[in-house]
Amino acid sequence: MQTEQLTAYIGAVVDLTPRQLALALSLFEPARHPKNTVLLRPGEVSQHLYFVARGALRIFFIREHGQEVTRHLILEGEFATGLASFITQQPSHEYVQTLETCELLQISHRNFHYLLEAVPAWEKFYRHYLEKAYLINLRVYQREIAKDAEQRYQELLAVNPQLVLRLPNKIVASYLNMSPETLSRIKARLLAASASK
């Protein structure tokens, strides 16, 4: 079942022969983690790329004065890792943490690069992944620079309402770089405004 999801994901991105696909799939190992498991923390090197078969994860870092900033949220059907550290194999500055019980399929950095060598078409998978990661990051950056708290919330509601509906207020607030109190205030204001229409 998990493997079917992963097969579908890979098949949508890159054309592999049945043999190449079997090799790729054989390098992913299943793993199951309870809620709030930290898979990577600052100082550690990101050794795995995770396909999320079930559950939700976040990537976050902690500011000097202790505030958590969630940079990225990942639901099932997507890949996740501490990508900067996965690329450089230098210690991460970020945390990767499960937000729900997660069923993952993980490939090690070593096997990922073995696959890039053994199956040249796998480059296209990685290209797709990097392009997507770049676009997501740029959107988060521009949202941060150019939008105020209410605009950030409304953009998230428009682009990815699932995240707002499914995840705790505290996590959504840290993803939008605002306090939970500010998020609650914005929600209440928007609700009142829509009720008075």
Next chain:
Amino acid sequence: MQTEQLTAYIGAVVDLTPRQLALALSLFEPARHPKNTVLLRPGEVSQHLYFVARGALRIFFIREHGQEVTRHLILEGEFATGLASFITQQPSHEYVQTLETCELLQISHRNFHYLLEAVPAWEKFYRHYLEKAYLINLRVYQREIAKDAEQRYQELLAVNPQLVLRLPNKIVASYLNMSPETLSRIKARLLAASASK
């Protein structure tokens, strides 16, 4: 001369046969632009990837209330484009502008993708470019989120002093997302502090 620089860059990233290298180089066209030329503006689709043989470029966008935010600065020996739009072939949200007279070698999006098909090893070039773009963007984002104005300036001085020495105060300030006045104040303060040591 320009082609030698580009050949050296490519050679450091990917192993091509002489024939593949000749094909790649043949798809880059020289272009020369005076200072302050806008190569891409919001609403246009990013059609070229530029190798900067000489000069400096910036990538910036304009906030709602008119403030320019410079997201990236590129000097000779590096590649530049409005990458999000180059990836998606959707209209750009960003400007690409020359800051000095620039000598560029440009490859069209179409020829770049032709090269990816014709020379599978070219994927590695693109992989390298995307990884680097991701890492740069993440650093800019984290600097923005986690550091105050003076820390941002000091980080830039440590990582890339050339940018501070070579580019106008106004551009450096917009890259650090602060007003030119704030940047001048920080510079004066640091100078006074170092003089009194």
